[in-house]
Amino acid sequence: MRISVIGCGYLGAVHAVCLAKLGHDVIGIDIDLRKVGDLQAARAPFFEPGLSELLDEVLMTGRLKFSPSMADAKGSDVHFLCVGTPQRKGDYAADMRHVDSAFVSLLDFLEPGNLIVGKSTVPVGTAVRLADQLSRRYPDGLLAWNPEFLREGLAIQDTLSPDRFVYGIPEGEDGTRAAQLLDAVYATPLAAGVPRLCTNYATAELVKAAANSFLATKISYINAMAEVCEVTGADVTLLADALGFDERIGRKFLNAGVGFGGGCLPKDIRAFMARVGELGADQALTFLREVDDINVRRRFRTVELTRTLVGNSLLGKRITVLGAAFKPDSDDVRDSPALSIAAQLQLQGAEVTVTDPEAIDGARRRFPELVYEEDLTGSS
Numbered sequence: 396m397r398i399s400v401i402g403c404g405y406l407g408a409v410h411a412v413c414l415a416k417l418g419h420d421v422i423g424i425d426i427d428l429r430k431v432g433d434l435q436a437a438r439a440p441f442f443e444p445g446l447s448e449l450l451d452e453v454l455m456t457g458r459l460k461f462s463p464s465m466a467d468a469k470g471s472d473v474h475f476l477c478v479g480t481p482q483r484k485g486d487y488a489a490d491m492r493h494v495d496s497a498f499v500s501l502l503d504f505l506e507p508g509n510l511i512v513g514k515s516t517v518p519v520g521t522a523v524r525l526a527d528q529l530s531r532r533y534p535d536g537l538l539a540w541n542p543e544f545l546r547e548g549l550a551i552q553d554t555l556s557p558d559r560f561v562y563g564i565p566e567g568e569d570g571t572r573a574a575q576l577l578d579a580v581y582a583t584p585l586a587a588g589v590p591r592l593c594t595n596y597a598t599a600e601l602v603k604a605a606a607n608s609f610l611a612t613k614i615s616y617i618n619a620m621a622e623v624c625e626v627t628g629a630d631v632t633l634l635a636d637a638l639g640f641d642e643r644i645g646r647k648f649l650n651a652g653v654g655f656g657g658g659c660l661p662k663d664i665r666a667f668m669a670r671v672g673e674l675g676a677d678q679a680l681t682f683l684r685e686v687d688d689i690n691v692r693r694r695f696r697t698v699e700l701t702r703t704l705v706g707n708s709l710l711g712k713r714i715t716v717l718g719a720a721f722k723p724d725s726d727d728v729r730d731s732p733a734l735s736i737a738a739q740l741q742l743q744g745a746e747v748t749v750t751d752p753e754a755i756d757g758a759r760r761r762f763p764e765l766v767y768e769e770d771l772t773g774s775s
């Protein structure tokens with residue numbers, strides 16, 4: 396099967412490489428010429444365990460190519476939309492410009508029977524809107540929404556062997572054809588027993604928003620418990636261990652700390668807030684807002700605690716922040732709690748050094764005013 400993957404950032408690059416590993420002929424398309432050049436030369440544009448090796452392997456087979464031109468999508472049976480949906484400047488909503496412009500330029504290269512598959516995380520209602528646009532130009536055009544649940548740091552394993560596939564598809568014959576094409580794309584993991592759910596578009600879009608906001612809720616819940624532990628002398632880690640033995644609760648995502656960051660959870664919960672606000676679902680909005688507020692407060696609380704620990708003034712205190720990325724096994728510094736805490740400490744007069752084995756370049760671009768060290772040798 397020939398597949399195009401449009402947008403080769405984090406999600407798209409991993410998806411393209413994994414689809415080629417599954418035996419498909421894949422063309423990865425991105426408007427960023429440098430990214431295309433790097434990928435074509437077998438250089439992963441970001442750090443992800445196992446990605447460089449797999450990229451090298453599949454490029455050698457000739458099954459994977461990259462291009463900056465949408466025209467190269469022509470001839471593919473399935474086109475995955477993997478472009479970014481960042482937080483819009485000025486409000487919490489998702490910025491849909493990349494999805495909309497990639498979708499419109501793809502329309503010029505569609506052929507009869509092709510399937511467009513949205514993988515980007517989008518506000519509920521997007522797929523219906525795009526399907527409508529598609530059908531006005533191609534009455535028999537097919538669109539599915541197939542959200543992605545991979546975790547950075549475990550992206551290859553999560554893509555080749557996910558917990559589930561969710562296909563948001565239209566009703567009737569079109570939906571059956573879309574599901575059959577997606578089944579052919581994912582034949583290997585499906586044969587290994589990965590469950591697949593067929594839903595309407597809105598459910599598929601909401602599964603993604605609900606999954607990320609539930610994960611965010613678990614983290615904010617345990618961070619709220621950490622506040623109570625602090626004032627009572629209880630131990631939040633042992634509390635989480637004890638809660639986690641209850642299978643209905645589970646131990647995962649109950650690690651208290653500086654709160655969640657990264658390119659997904661913070662922006663996705665906010666985009667979801669914006670959308671449920673537009674839809675008038677006020678109770679959901681109040682709930683999600685609290686999850687976000689608790690998360691933001693963790694960063695301030697960490698700065699406060701640090702000040703208390705060093706004698707109530709940060710002025711001239713030498714502080715090393717271990718890790719710039721938003722989590723281990725990643726060089727992703729998008730909305731990194733560590734960097735925002737480091738910047739606040741510096742603003743309050745501390746002499747801050749940030750160390751990270753992988754993420755310093757990205758961190759320096761976002762926070763040039765901070766001092767960086769590759770490792771701990773230069774810090775004290």
Ligand SMILES: NC(=O)c1ccc[n+]([C@@H]2O[C@H](COP(=O)([O-])OP(=O)(O)OC[C@H]3O[C@@H](n4cnc5c(N)ncnc54)[C@H](O)[C@@H]3O)[C@@H](O)[C@H]2O)c1
Nearest residue numbers: 402403404405406425426427478479480493497515516543
């Ligand atoms: N990063 C993850 O772990 C992850 C996991 C699941 C879902 N998602 C979702 O996937 C989407 C992409 O996320 P990401 O982290 O890969 O973003 P990203 O910013 O790393 O990558 C987006 C890519 O799209 C490219 N692009 C933008 N407009 C384009 C166009 N018109 N044509 C071709 N390419 C274009 C950009 O150049 C960039 O390389 C988002 O909606 C995100 O929420 C991300």
Ligand SMILES: O=c1ccn([C@@H]2O[C@H](COP(=O)(O)OP(=O)(O)O[C@H]3O[C@H](CO)[C@@H](O)[C@H](O)[C@H]3O)[C@@H](O)[C@H]2O)c(=O)[nH]1
Nearest residue numbers: 543544545546547614648649650654655656657659721722
């Ligand atoms: O108990 C925990 C678990 C995580 N985190 C933090 O939460 C953030 C997000 O972690 P994680 O979910 O592992 O990272 P992502 O790679 O951003 O993955 C999330 O976001 C992706 C993009 O939408 C989804 O596909 C994944 O399913 C979802 O887990 C990080 O800052 C972690 O440090 C905690 O603070 N406590």
